[in-house]
Amino acid sequence: xxSMMIQAILCGIFLSAGxxxxxxxDTGPLLQRIKSVGKEGAGNIEAAKAWKDLVxxxxxxxxxxxxxxxxxxxxxxNWLRAAVEAIQDKASAQGQKVSADKLESFIKETxxxxxxxxxxxxxxxxxxxxxxxxxLPKLLDDxxxxxxxxxxxxxxxxxxxxxxxxxxxxxxxxxxxxxHARDRDQVNSISDExxxxxxxxxxxxxxxxxxxxxxxxxxxxxxxxxxxxxYPPEKGVDPKASYAGKAGETVRWRDHxxxxxxxxxxxxxVVGKLHGTVVYGYTAVTxxxxxxxxxxxxxxxxxxxxxxxxxxxxxxEYHHGMEIDQxxxxxxxxxGRNEILIKVCQNEQTDSWAQQWSFQLRICDALGAAVPxxxxxxxxx
Amino acid sequence: MFFAREHVxxxxxxxxxxxxxxxxxxxxxxxxxRGPNGLGISKETNLPLTWSAxxxxxxxxxxxxxxxxNPVIADGRVYxxxxxxxxxxxxxxxxxxxxxGRKLWERQVWAxxxxxxxxxxxxxxxxxxxxxxxxxxxxxxxxxxCYDKAGDLVWYRSLVGDYPTVGNNVGMAASPTLHxxxxxxxxxxxxxxxxxxxxxxxxxxxxxxxxxRDINWVSPLVIQNQGKAEVVVQGSDGxxxxxxxxxxxxxxxxxxxxGTYASPTYADGVVYAPSDKFxxxxxxxxxxxxxxxxxxxxxxxxSPIVHQGLVYIVNGNGIVNCASAKSGEILWTHRLDGPxxxxxxxxxxxxxxxxxxxxxxxxxxxxxxKVLATNMLDDTILxxxxxxxxxxxxxxxxxxxxxxxxxx
Numbered sequence: 001x002x003s004m005m006i007q008a009i010l011c012g013i014f015l016s017a018g019x020x021x022x023x024x025x026d027t028g029p030l031l032q033r034i035k036s037v038g039k040e041g042a043g044n045i046e047a048a049k050a051w052k053d054l055v056x057x058x059x060x061x062x063x064x065x066x067x068x069x070x071x072x073x074x075x076x077x078n079w080l081r082a083a084v085e086a087i088q089d090k091a092s093a094q095g096q097k098v099s100a101d102k103l104e105s106f107i108k109e110t111x112x113x114x115x116x117x118x119x120x121x122x123x124x125x126x127x128x129x130x131x132x133x134x135x136l137p138k139l140l141d142d143x144x145x146x147x148x149x150x151x152x153x154x155x156x157x158x159x160x161x162x163x164x165x166x167x168x169x170x171x172x173x174x175x176x177x178x179x180h181a182r183d184r185d186q187v188n189s190i191s192d193e194x195x196x197x198x199x200x201x202x203x204x205x206x207x208x209x210x211x212x213x214x215x216x217x218x219x220x221x222x223x224x225x226x227x228x229x230x231y232p233p234e235k236g237v238d239p240k241a242s243y244a245g246k247a248g249e250t251v252r253w254r255d256h257x258x259x260x261x262x263x264x265x266x267x268x269x270v271v272g273k274l275h276g277t278v279v280y281g282y283t284a285v286t287x288x289x290x291x292x293x294x295x296x297x298x299x300x301x302x303x304x305x306x307x308x309x310x311x312x313x314x315x316x317e318y319h320h321g322m323e324i325d326q327x328x329x330x331x332x333x334x335x336g337r338n339e340i341l342i343k344v345c346q347n348e349q350t351d352s353w354a355q356q357w358s359f360q361l362r363i364c365d366a367l368g369a370a371v372p373x374x375x376x377x378x379x380x381x
Numbered sequence: 382m383f384f385a386r387e388h389v390x391x392x393x394x395x396x397x398x399x400x401x402x403x404x405x406x407x408x409x410x411x412x413x414x415r416g417p418n419g420l421g422i423s424k425e426t427n428l429p430l431t432w433s434a435x436x437x438x439x440x441x442x443x444x445x446x447x448x449x450x451n452p453v454i455a456d457g458r459v460y461x462x463x464x465x466x467x468x469x470x471x472x473x474x475x476x477x478x479x480x481x482g483r484k485l486w487e488r489q490v491w492a493x494x495x496x497x498x499x500x501x502x503x504x505x506x507x508x509x510x511x512x513x514x515x516x517x518x519x520x521x522x523x524x525x526x527c528y529d530k531a532g533d534l535v536w537y538r539s540l541v542g543d544y545p546t547v548g549n550n551v552g553m554a555a556s557p558t559l560h561x562x563x564x565x566x567x568x569x570x571x572x573x574x575x576x577x578x579x580x581x582x583x584x585x586x587x588x589x590x591x592x593x594r595d596i597n598w599v600s601p602l603v604i605q606n607q608g609k610a611e612v613v614v615q616g617s618d619g620x621x622x623x624x625x626x627x628x629x630x631x632x633x634x635x636x637x638x639x640g641t642y643a644s645p646t647y648a649d650g651v652v653y654a655p656s657d658k659f660x661x662x663x664x665x666x667x668x669x670x671x672x673x674x675x676x677x678x679x680x681x682x683x684s685p686i687v688h689q690g691l692v693y694i695v696n697g698n699g700i701v702n703c704a705s706a707k708s709g710e711i712l713w714t715h716r717l718d719g720p721x722x723x724x725x726x727x728x729x730x731x732x733x734x735x736x737x738x739x740x741x742x743x744x745x746x747x748x749x750x751k752v753l754a755t756n757m758l759d760d761t762i763l764x765x766x767x768x769x770x771x772x773x774x775x776x777x778x779x780x781x782x783x784x785x786x787x788x789x
Binding site: 037039040041042044045047048051052055073074075077078079081082083085086089115146149183185315316317320321323326 | 466467486487488489490491493495497498499524526528532533534535536537538539542543546549550551571572579580583584585586596
């Protein structure tokens with residue numbers, strides 16, 4: 001019994017150590033087992049073994065691991081990230097060469113996913129500290145949000161520290177940089193610098209916030225029932241229609257164009273300081289082409305969002321903070337007319353900090369750049 | 382609702398299990414939130430009394446981002462979590478050498494859940510847990526990861542990937558705990574809420590029970606009741622105990638709703654629960670017996686300590702109370718400058734309290750108030766201090782400090 005136990009332990013140590021020395025394995029099946037991790041830990045056992053075997057193969061497999069991230073799930077991406085980190089650490093500790101050229105080639109291939117290119121960049125920076133200096137100036141329009149962010153940050157920092165021959169030159173520099181920036185802190189910093197030069201940026205338009213809406217309500221949200229109740233606007237919007245409201249009164253669509261910064265629609269102001277109620281906002285836009293988009297909303301209230309009749313986002317949460325882009329629904333904008341519907345639910349809390357009832361919504365791409373659309377929302381007489 | 386899962390053995394599972402054979406942990410190890418067993422009590426001796434930004438610092442290590450989790454320490458390693466990058470998109474686990482503070486490794490995952498939160502907190506709020514061979518880190522993004530002590534990934538799960546509505550816009554902070562080989566995760570939030578027992582070796586669910594959909598930062602606590610282990614959680618439905626092996630509900634005290642962020646503690650068969658009124662209760666086979674309640678002892682963020690018949694509590698404003706564990710009678714009260722977010726630490730006969738500005742006060746543990754020292758680290762500290770290897774560890778917004786005499 002004791003000898004069997006010892007044998008089992010030694011077997012476990014061997015298996016845990018991974019591949020026998022010098023025996024390379026085809027990375028394809030190993031990567032596939034890792035990418036097959038599913039919900040609730042399904043596939044973890046097989047993935048863990050594959051992970052060890054993969055890492056044991058050393059830095060030559062780095063391009064394969066990075067490439068595998070291109071079509072991996074968010075869960076699998078983090079498994080693969082850990083493999084890259086472990087491979088690079090072990091290579092460094094063991095004096096093994098990691099090919100900087102291959103990493104740089106990988107970074108330059110924009111067909112690869114942003115996360116994998118970003119990870120390759122971080123690996124390269126560890127090998128070659130001159131990497132940011134060499135590569136970032138060329139990445140201002142990069143499809144990877146993280147690489148683009150660093151590129152903008154470096155150029156902005158240098159611009160702010162540097163001197164310009166004229167105020168106009170500085171203005172042009174900042175305006176150009178604004179076209180590359182996507183992260184709100186950078187956009188806001190550049191906008192603030194332009195303001196000092198007397199240039200006002202319409203951030204509402206820059207971010208793509210919708211300002212023209214039709215609104216209808218209130219519908220009932222007593223005890224939170226309204227979040228799930230399907231009221232008529234969810235079945236189709238007819239701007240001329242009227243409906244039975246919360247208290248049985250007749251409610252109709254009304255025009256609302258907001259002049260508030262960043263497209264804020266304050267329903268307490270527009271509809272009234274009500275509790276246990278639902279209001280719908282509707283807007284229609286045209287697009288020249290079909291394209292993937294994100295509808296990014298902010299609200300301190302429970303929301304649902306539809307694009308062309310299909311629900312693309314919901315969140316039933318009240319008064320836990322309002323932040324630009326906190327709610328993100330993904331969909332496809334059609335060429336031509338598109339219809340957006342948002343449902344904004346106010347609950348019945350009486351706390352002073354739970355009275356906000358408002359929303360903002362913008363139309364942008366995956367990096368956060370406003371998508372060119374024309375608002376064609378009908379006016380209601 | 383109660384979920385159960387059958388185990389399926391396969392060869393890969395055997396390979397995974399063997400490294401998890403238990404190794405004895407050193408008595409000085411800090412395995413989880415608030416130290417061994419989650420009680421805020423250390424058995425360390427010769428702990429420092431005084432320190433400053435330049436004095437009695439054995440080592441200090443810069444960190445790549447904020448975190449509210451306390452360091453966990455085992456087998457000569459200090460594990461710290463952090464959140465970094467724009468919008469807290471990176472969740473980071475770091476490992477330092479206990480003696481020297483040298484960074485041994487760093488691992489990151491990309492957030493798979495939402496990262497919005499109240500500015501006071503952040504995504505590295507739950508404290509990780511270690512069994513000596515592994516570190517298990519849960520982030521408020523719902524990312525749950527296990528690394529071995531060399532930094533190799535053992536398993537990873539995206540709990541938001543599994544349950545897409547998990548999250549809340551204020552932030553989550555309940556820390557995991559461990560019972561034998563079951564990792565206990567409490568995720569009560571604005572979306573799908575549950576308590577789960579997860580196989581620490583593989584990351585797979587052993588069981589999962591529904592919990593109230595409500596914001597809750599209270600960490601689960603493992604206690605002994607009638608000779609059997611129970612995991613106690615306190616939420617908007619009161620205090621409930623479950624069997625950690627299978628999630629079976631054992632008892633519920635519906636009136637003991639969590640009204641604060643602080644977590645309960647346990648001593649001598651009694652659970653001490655922050656609630657609308659601070660409550661001492663004795664679990665039994667049925668509904669627990671309420672021994673006493675004291676509204677003046679109600680804490681905010683900071684979890685209480687019970688040691689040698691005394692209860693120690695500090696509230697968010699800096700009011701420190703010492704009370705009898707038997708009756709709740711307040712024995713002394715002392716006012717410190719607040720605000721306080723870190724729970725206190727008791728060790729070596731001393732009570733360590735650190736406010737958010739980095740002012741560390743040392744009181745004598747006991748039924749007489751005695752201020753021993755006041756120390757200043759000019760840094761923002763919201764994480765609970767812990768003790769190991771004759772030192773106190775503070776995790777500030779930017780660094781980890783090991784306070785104690787330098788080792789030769």
